[in-house]
Amino acid sequence: MPDKPEQPQIDPRTAWERYRPTDASPWDVKKVGHLYRRAAFGATMAELEEGLRAGPDRTVDLLLQGKPDRDNLLGVTAEMVLGIPAGAGGGQQATAWWLYRMMYAPHPLREKITLFWHNHFATSNRKVNNAGYMIGQYELMRRHAQGSFRTMLREMSTDPAMMVWLDTNQSQRNQPNENYARELMELFSLGINNYRRPGQRNYTEQDIRQAARAFTGLRLEGGRSGFRANQHDDGEKTVLGQTGRWRPADIVRICLEQESAPYFVAAKLFRFLVSETIPATPELLEPLARRFRESDYNFGEMLETVLRSNLFFSAQVYRSRVKPPVDFALEIVRGLQGRMGTTALVTVLEGLGQRPFYPPSVAGWDAGRAWLNGQTLLFRHNLALGLTSTTDDRFGRRTDPARLARDNNVRSDEEVVDFFLRLFLQNDVPANARNRLLEYARRAHNGPVPVYWSQRDAEEQRVRAICHLVLTLPEFQLS
């Protein structure tokens, strides 16, 4: 079922210009929440209020640069890597480790964009079977997450996890394996069809076969990529019209000279950061793609342009993505200021359909509506219960809405309802939904409780229940 374009008229000339608050589109807490959902893993109440005071420019600055790493989380987690078994068996820990960084690292945008790249270069430990390689690839993507796409693409060709995933490690001079060459063009840089002229193919099977010859000779040696000249096909290859004795870096260069390349990457960023419902037309992407090429594929610059743009803060873009499972879980924990281990979340996220380091295929996660079905929606609601209750063994008492409410001096039923609605949905829900929550609170206030509960037990239970209800609102499934 195609999404109806809600407001099809978007002017590409002004879409990417810098957003300035106006009377019609003021800077408000909804926009802060929107920004933190897309460019981080949700906001705490303090971040919402601070963003509201600081305005769009300074809030985007903060997200782009990250906060000072006061707790040395990057250093501590970098040491934790040493404890993860490098080979088989470290997969669960590797995922938990990255989730921990997403949740607590001082630079959530960087982790988020690294997750974007993980979806782009989707590599699964199911085949790689080496947590060390997976984390190595993560480091590569994180290093370049807000930097040069050209450099990242070049380094990806010799990334150990990628070499195992797409078989360059096995590629023989006389029988080149085409797996990497194909995905380099189809999924990493160009796409099958020309972005501006959809009937036209970007490359032929012949181009793939020729390019595959350039990637022969790569070998993993002691966990690092090496080059064996005697396994490399040193002959002339003709790829996308250019003839020479090409090596891997040449193929990357040739791909990035193609007309489609900047559009292809811009479109992926658009779907990830801007909207799953607005069509990424060539006209709309043109200003981004042109600048991306002119800047020699400076991805960080394009990212900044998008995050500061009119379109990003527009009504059409607001809540126009289905919230991915990782975001769903982390927004709750971050919002509740929970301090918890992430191992239990790995299993839960697998059930919700998004386990980092284990994408379903080289094409990444389908995302959008594919995230939600009868099972995953129930699992989401039950995860929200697990995180807001204090009796779920998996998560313990580390994320307690009652404690958070107490710390924020939130007491009456109405205050509790509005506090959690603001924290998670910036109060942007139908009046009807708020009324039902208030009604529930009133009813619960007067209802029976087990005889051994103290007054305080009953109050805290009510706060947790209200928080759970807020997290089951359909609006919370959107980003």
Added chain:
Amino acid sequence: MFTRRDFLKTGSSMVALGGSVPLFLNRTAAQAPASDRPGGRDTILVVVQLTGGNDGLNTVIPFRDDAYNRARPTLRQPANQIHRINDDIGLHPAMNALHGLHQDNSLCIVQGVGYPNPSQSHFRSMDVWQAGSTARDLPEGWIGKALRNIPGAASFHLANNNESAPLALTGAPVRVPSIRSLEDFQLRVEASSNRDRQSLRSVIESTAAPSSASSGGLLDFVQRTAVNTFASSRRLEQLGRSYQPRVPYPNTPLGNHLRLAAQLIDGGLGARLFYTSLDNFDTHAAQALSHTNLLRTLSDAVSAFYRDMSARGHRDRVLVMTFSEFGRRVHENGSRGTDHGAAAPMFLVGGRVRNGLVGAHPSLTQLDQDNLRHHTDFRQVYAAILDRWLGVPSRQVLGQEFRPVDVFRA
């Protein structure tokens, strides 16, 4: 080979539809296959994996063969206790229930099943069977791939504790859930009383209701998914309360899994594919008692499931398939057990199967490294199930053409 990439190119509209249609709901008319072709009766497949390598030779037994008696000095089963399928071949004494299905014309035994250059690694061989391929890398499962062609079909992994979804189910357009009980599908709340529970659920359900006519937007999609989900969840809950099996199920984990499958099928939720496993077939030592118990567990549970389904009018819709990653060595070892082997039989149980033996028992004297040689590739059995039972083109799943074994009645 049919890849995910091909699928995304050609079938993305199906994926989108599969994602938006709540899985529990009956399939819509548009998705339902015509009733005059395979899959048209909403056919159901239940795969029972025998984990560890089942001793096929002591399951379907060539009891008249002297070579059998020589190869199994301590483990051979007495001829007078074997449940005869014909004058030469019979079932292990513990499988009287399965033999009863044979007498009811509902048991097909495919003998001598395997694949070329068989691996004797549990892991590798299990991957081969689950992927339906002998390729070096096996990222996707045969059922997961099949599900791409029947995107509206609900499917379930009936899991043992702490068992994650098997490779066989990966690659499906919507992740196949591992479930242990109907409670997994309940909308849980934490309440201070029964009234509070009602009231919490009612808030969750009422705030999810779409406010107006369909806008086609994302919020509308979430709301509709939610409303359908809650309806299905309530239905499953009632199912749990109202369902009474027509025949008693054995109180074993496998019995409970199949009973759960029966509940889901009988609930009319569009559930068509089930996957479950029975472990501990790796009988290297003192296997007589443990193997007997395993075969009884299998036989009793499958038989109860089939009889329950038949009594509910699903006789011609169900098919149970068993497999193991390999059979075991022909000659028993010095520990009264058997080591890893190769070819083995598969069982197919259902109202539409060809009753009796398919293919000869492999020779016990012409061996390959002391193991039975296969004459039927397991993918020929898969091909029959895909093409003729589920209505899924087997070539798309298996990557090449396999001649289907004749296991169904015309």
